[in-house]
Amino acid sequence: MKKFELTTESIFVDGRKLYRIRAVKDFGDVKKGDLGGFVETEDNLSQTDDAWVYGEAMVYGKAMVCGKAEVCGEAEVYGEAMVYGKAMVYGEAMVYGKARVYGEAMVYGEARVCGEARVCGEAEVCGEAEVCGNARICESNDYATVTGFGSQLRTTTFFRQK
Numbered sequence: 001m002k003k004f005e006l007t008t009e010s011i012f013v014d015g016r017k018l019y020r021i022r023a024v025k026d027f028g029d030v031k032k033g034d035l036g037g038f039v040e041t042e043d044n045l046s047q048t049d050d051a052w053v054y055g056e057a058m059v060y061g062k063a064m065v066c067g068k069a070e071v072c073g074e075a076e077v078y079g080e081a082m083v084y085g086k087a088m089v090y091g092e093a094m095v096y097g098k099a100r101v102y103g104e105a106m107v108y109g110e111a112r113v114c115g116e117a118r119v120c121g122e123a124e125v126c127g128e129a130e131v132c133g134n135a136r137i138c139e140s141n142d143y144a145t146v147t148g149f150g151s152q153l154r155t156t157t158f159f160r161q162k
Helices: none
Strands: 004-013 016-023 035-039 118-120 130-132 136-140 143-147 152-154
Touching: 004 035
Parallel strands: 118 136
Antiparallel strands: 004 016, 016 035, 130 152, 136 143
């Protein structure tokens, strides 16, 4: 059984028509009838788990949100990006290109994760940080680690210490 449906409420973003979603059953912290954010197609959000798009957040293109992931606020996930596991993308953050955010990672504020970058584990990317190219940010022990070859990383604040 599906967990959400597309409503008739829509917006246009970059020439694409996105539809607000509505839960058709209870799951996670979402109740039947709750309105969510916007998706371009049902393929942007898994129908089989607890992932959800909240508020005014948008997921479009070939992007996918699944697992127990959450996209909230005015965040955008697009292109071929994926947000999964227990990851969260919120605020005005953007995840796009072929980027991946997973594990228990969080991307928020005005942060950008793009290209083929990966943010995973318990890492946090926030503020006005940009993680691009082939950069990898994965939490290990007490600190997040940044690795990558030919990658770009611009940051004001980008990860937390435990």
